[in-house]
Amino acid sequence: MMESFFHKLKSLDAYPKINEDFYRRTFSGGVITLVSSLAMLLLFFSEFRLYLHSVTETKLLVDTSRGETLRINFDVTFPAIPCSFLSLDAVDISGEQHLDIRHDIFKKRIDSSGKELEVKKDVIGAPKIEKPLQRHGGRLEHNEQYCGSCYGAEKSDDDCCNTCEDVREAYRTKGWALTNVDLIDQCKREGFIEKIKSEDGEGCQIHGSLEVNKVAGNFHFSPGKSFHQSNIDILNVLASPKDKYNISHKVNKLTFGDHFPGMVNPLDGVQWGHERPYGMYQYFIKVVPTIYTNTRGYTIQSNQYSVTEHLRVSELIHSDSHFGVFFFYDFSPIKVTYKEEHISFLHFLTNICAVIGGIFAVAGIVDSFIYHGKKRLKKQM
Known part of the structure; x- marks a missing residue:
């Protein structure tokens, strides 16, 4: 019974063996065998390296997210604008303003x-005025609680401006320009003028x-307070404020969201120098929502972007002048997804079999062609 089974199994052999007496080994066959073996080994390691590394699958989808x-x-570094002169504002089309x-936000002088x-600090020491000006116009008397004057910019009789910033904010709210900062008791007490003058010739990294x-x-960086308030008081503190309008800058880093492997930010390291005193440098940015998923299934929600640049030059400064560095951003309706995956082991085996089998078959054809070609040449001779 077993012998019959083995006999039938033997008849299914798709690789019949030839008696060794019929073998004929040739020099060309040895060379072809060596070359094909090296090719198989090389392609095997190439496939094995691809198997160990992940591949990235990219898809484009419609971005349906909202309310995020x-x-x-x-x-960003501004080599010609002191930290006290530099402010940051943000506005969006929904009407929200900051x-x-x-x-x-951190500033470095x-x-x-x-x-x-040194590290930027908003509070500095200065001698106090013995009798600061009160809200009602008189000077602070003994045991009287201090309520600083807003110098005509009060919204109501109960308003107090106890700091230099309070006075300047009250003037901004009114839309007034506060040009005589050196006459304000609060600013004198805080050493505001001395602080501004001490930063002359400095730059700022924000x-x-x-x-x-x-x-x-x-969002934009501008010398002085926001232009939305029509106030350029801080720019007029020094006698020669021309240099304070120099908006030369270097973008050390700008990202929209978290970093992910392979992320490229086209503005990183971009530097621009401005020779004229006034100007408005604009970056128009198209933000592309991006989802990155690694081989372990960890997902990062981030963004990529492209950018174009434009410079608007102004020869004179007015109360409504817009100067600074502006970053205008908009969002693409298309979302990009990156998913890293490993090649499956079965796919790897399939590729290995295809490599070995393919090279073996091609080598056999080449060997047969050379062998029979030599035989025909010998017969003709």
Whole structure:
């Protein structure tokens, strides 16, 4: 019974063996065998390397997300604008405005060579005025609680401006320009003028992050307070403020969302120098929502972007002049997904079999062609 089974199994052999007496080995056959073996080995390691590394699958989808927020990370250096002169504002098409943003924003004072001088601090020591001006116009008397004057910019009789910033904010709200800062008791007490003058000739590196709505908008860096308030008081503190309009800058980093492997930010390291005193440098950015998923299934929601640039030059400065560095951003309706995957083991085996079998078959054809060609040449001779 077993012998019959083995006999039938033997008849299914698709690889019949030839008696060794009929073998004929040739020099050309040995060379072809060596070359084909090296080719098989080379292609095997190539396939094995591809198997160990992941491949990225890219898809384009319609972005249907809504009601989300976007984190913008930035690091920009202004070599000719002191930190006290530099402000950051953000506006979007929904009408939301954030003026003179300070939350999660950090400034570093730098010299003309870009070396850090000290960490920016908003409070400095200065001798106090013995009798500061009160809200009602008189001077502070003994045991009287201080309520600083807003110098005509009060919204109501109960308003108090106890700091230099309070006075300047009250003037901005009114739309007035506060040009005589040196006459304000609060600014004198805080040493505001001395602080501004001490930063003359310095630059500023500003970095941090913004949390904005996922709608089109812009954020911008400008000398002095926001132009929305029609106030250029801080620019008029020094006698020669011309240099303070120099908006030369370097974008050290700008990202829209978290970093992911392979992410490219076209503005990183971009530097631009401005020779004229006034100008408005604009970056128009198209943000593309991106989802990255690694081989372990970890997903990162982020964004990529493309950018174009434009410079608007102004020869004179007015109360409504717009100057600074502006980043206008809008969102693409298309979302890009990157998914990293490993080649399956079965696919790897299939490729290996195809490599070995294909080279073996081609080598056999070449060997047969050479062998029979030699035989025919010998007969003709």
